[in-house]
Amino acid sequence: MSLDLLDVTVRLGRGESRVTALSGLTVSFAPAALTALVGPSGSGKSTLLAVAGALLRPDAGRVLLNGADIAGLSPAQQARLRRERIGYVFQSGNLLSGLTALEQLLAAASVAGRSPRAVRARAIELLTEVGLGHRLRHRADQMSGGERQRIALARALLLEPDVLLVDEPTAAVDRDRAAGIVDLLAATTRRHSCVTVVATHDPVVVDAADHVVDMARLRAGADSPR
Amino acid sequence: MYLALLELKAARGRFLLMGSVVVLVAALVGIVSGFTTGLGDDTISALRRLPATHLAFDRGADSDQFARSLVGEAELDGWRERDGVEAAPLGVSIARGTTDRKVEVDFAAFGVEPGSFLDPGAASGTALSAGEPSGVVVSQQLVKDGVRVGDLLTVDRLGVELEVTGTTGRSSYGHVPVAYLPVETWQRIRFATPGTRAAVAEPPHQYSAVALKAGAGADLTGADRALTTRTVTVEDAYAAAPGYTGERLTMTSIQAFLYAIAPLVVGAFFAVWTVQRRPELALLRAMGASRARLLGHTLAQAAIVVTAGAVVGAALAAALGLAVGSEVPFSLPAGALVATMATVVLVGLAGTAVTLRKVTTVDPMTMLGAGR
Structure with a gap:
């Protein structure tokens, strides 16, 4: 599995507020590797994740998932790609209100057309792995930011995606918990040979990453694979 | 359907409130329907049971x-x-x-x-x-x-x-x-x-x-x-009964008014509900939920709430009919009750339909940078 962005340009907004978020960007993400995407706020990290995750069609360029261009897919095809092959962990606002931790995962399975009953055991296993085995039936919106982020991570991993895109997974957790999450991400990446891209400011994530892509340098035309 | 049921359970307070409104509207429609039929029977049942096809009046x-x-x-x-x-x-x-x-x-x-x-x-x-x-x-x-x-x-x-x-x-x-x-x-x-x-x-x-x-x-x-006579069918002669036309017009107008209210109430609720959960809908879209699935999801919720409300409302109307017995002109045959409640469900779902565009046009991109 590989993910390559070739000469990608994305413009956002309309009229006078239209800005170029990514301009002629080319970057490759290695399979079975955890890549940390770093850079200051506004450098285009989230936009890159959106393009890579088939949430946003670039104005120019190609996005190759295992060699197949996904940039030109229709919205319906993009939605199918997202539910079948891409796992996404958003920075916030990433859970369905009113549902328990376990239901968050079962709902995701339902969206993907999978039987909630069939994935129930695996969902419990994943929530246990992220340290929430004792809070399966607690409402997610009554949990802390860090716990919510771990639920979102478990949900993204549930369907074993080919591409895992994670936005600031450790922003709301303490250092020990952050290390646990990074270990889980790294282990999952290797176990499933998926492409994992993590937008982060956290040195813990950067230290554990197989590669680091600095958006500032990338925009200037130079990648910084470590 | 699983997701629709999960949301119903999670937001049961709001859906119960909405369901209660549907119950009241449905019960009111059923009661008005019962009185319409009952008053009609009270006015023309003697004509209805005439074993005649026509009546010839003076021209x-x-x-x-x-x-x-x-x-x-x-x-x-x-x-x-x-x-x-x-x-x-x-x-x-x-x-x-x-x-x-x-x-x-x-x-x-x-x-x-x-x-x-x-x-x-x-x-x-x-x-x-x-x-x-x-x-x-x-x-x-x-x-x-x-x-x-x-x-x-x-x-x-x-x-x-x-x-x-x-x-x-x-x-x-x-x-x-x-x-x-x-x-x-x-x-x-x-x-x-x-x-x-x-x-x-x-x-x-x-x-x-x-x-x-x-x-x-x-x-x-x-x-x-x-x-030199004027012959009309017995059914047309109902209008000649005292007060029949005015009563029918009044009761039918009330019913029509209620049928107009039902979709507005249900539509307004689901419009607010949809606006409130746009972040969740965006999340579902970002997770890959198709527009068709979100539509089905919303319609399933509406169908469950409106149908359950109509059933309870029908039961209330029928119970009222049993309670008043023959003290007042109230008649609500099972067929009329089912037809009335089916209409309540249909107009209720029609009210939901106006919110569907908001469901399908939600942008999954709103999930990005939400905390930035």
Whole structure:
């Protein structure tokens, strides 16, 4: 599995507020590797994740998932790609209100057309792995930011995606918990040979990453694979 | 469906509130429907149970025909001579009487020819007889009011005495229970001068209408032309019953108003609900949920809430019908109840439909940078 962005340009907004978020960007993400995407706020990290995750069609360029261009897919095809092959962990606002931790995962399975009953055991296993085995039936919106982020991570991993895109997974957790999450991400990446891209400011994530892509340098035309 | 049910469970307070509103609207629609049917029955059930296809009125009577129309022997005989038509005289008027046991009642006097196809027979006691011109067969409502077989019923201010010989089923006209009597006796009531307390020696041989049982090939238009009558179907003659058209219009207007409210209420709720959960919808889209799935998800929630609300509302309306019994004119047959509630569900879902565009146009990109 590989993910390559070739000469990608994305413009956002309309009229006078239209800005170029990514301009002629080319970057490759290695399979079975955890890549940390770093850079200051506004450098285009989230936009890159959106393009890579088939949430946003670039104005120019190609996005190759295992060699197949996904940039030109229709919205319906993009939605199918997202539910079948891409796992996404958003920075916030990433859970369905009113549902328990376990239901968050079962709902995701339902969206993907999978039987909630069939994935129930695996969902419990994943929530246990992220340290929430004792809070399966607690409402997610009554949990802390860090716990919510771990639920979102478990949900993204549930369907074993080919591409895992994670936005600031450790922003709301303490250092020990952050290390646990990074270990889980790294282990999952290797176990499933998926492409994992993590937008982060956290040195813990950067230290554990197989590669680091600095958006500032990338925009200037130079990648910084470590 | 799984996700729709999860959300219903998670937001059960809000959906219960919405369901309660649907219950109230559905119950109100059911109750109004029951009163519409009940009032209609109370006004025209006597006409509905006439075993006739048409009624021939005097041509000059354009409205309130049962009060205004008078047809004579010549018209009756003329109709009897027409091919494919069976004809019988019918007299209709409202009267008030008091029994010898001092029970005061209003009644609609239906004058019929004993033994004709209009003769209602008798469920108890004896039917009308040409040999007993003062005999009267009363409907169940009069029995409920206290009139019994064997009572002597004196028509107020006229002094005409009637002997109750039998009873028949429920039958009323203009919200007044019906008493069937020989048409000659009806003529004595209809053409007497109130206050004289003296029977008309020889009342005119006239009737309110000629009731017809017309075969498919009967030439009603030609007969009307020849006999100077105006023939209408029995169903069209309902409008001639006092207050029937106004009542129907009023009750139907209320029903239509409720049918208009239902989609607005349900639509408004789901519009607010959709706006409130746009972040969740965006998340579901970002997770790969198709527009069709989100539509199905929303419609499933609406269908569950509206259907459950309609079922409970129907039960309330039916319970009210059982509670009031025959005290008020309320009638809600199962078929009418099902049709009414199906309409509530449909218009409720139609209200939801206006919010569907908001569901399908939600942008998954709103999930990005939410915390930045």
